[in-house]
Amino acid sequence: MTARTHRLDAGVRDAMQAVSAAAKKGFGDAALAELVMIRASQLNRCAFCLDMHLGLARGLGVEGRKLDLLDAWEEAGEVYDERERAALALTEAVTVLTDGFVPDTVYEAAAKHFDEARLAHLIALITVINGWNRLMVSRRIPPGGAPW
Known part of the structure; x- marks a missing residue:
């Protein structure tokens, strides 16, 4: 696949x-x-961002099993702790706004594990990766490709 454009302001x-x-x-x-x-x-099927962030996660020493099972985290049992599960559920709720909002139960579960400041940063992180995903997918930037 070739990129449609590499132009990004x-x-x-x-x-x-x-x-x-x-x-x-x-x-x-x-x-x-x-x-x-x-x-x-x-969720956004962004090969460029997957390639980048999987490499970064490996560099940080994230356990391979966590990376391998991430697409099925809800069924992965004790691979993910409650804090990670809350963050991943919030990620899905913010990324896929099926009902037009983040359900209170998902937000409240995350709020049990993150103080107000960290929760705000988590929501910002989810929001910005969704923005990056859309920028890369819409321009068809391939894995390892030049993003700009």
């Missing part, structure tokens, strides 16, 4: 990178941040 790129960096830093859990970004990218 530098200001847009820089702003999105800044939001990504701020969300990751404020969230404070790099490994879980990568799992969240991978899960959103799976």
Whole structure:
């Protein structure tokens, strides 16, 4: 597959990178941040972002089993702890707004595991990876391809 275009305004790129960096830093859990970004990218079928974030997760030492079973995290038993499950459920709810909103039960479950600041950063992280996914998928940027 070839990219439709590599054009992306530098200001847009820089702003999105800044939001990504701020969300990751404020969230404070790099490994879980990568799992969240991978899960959103799976849902959005973004090969470019999957390739990038799987590599980053491996570099952080995320267990291979967690990466292998992420697409079926709900059925994976004790592979994911309750905190990870809450973050992944929130990721899916924000990414796939089937009912037009994030269900209260999903939000409340996440709020049990993350204080208000970390929860805000988690939502920002999910939002920005969805933006990146849409930028890459709509332009058909292939895995390992130049994104700009």
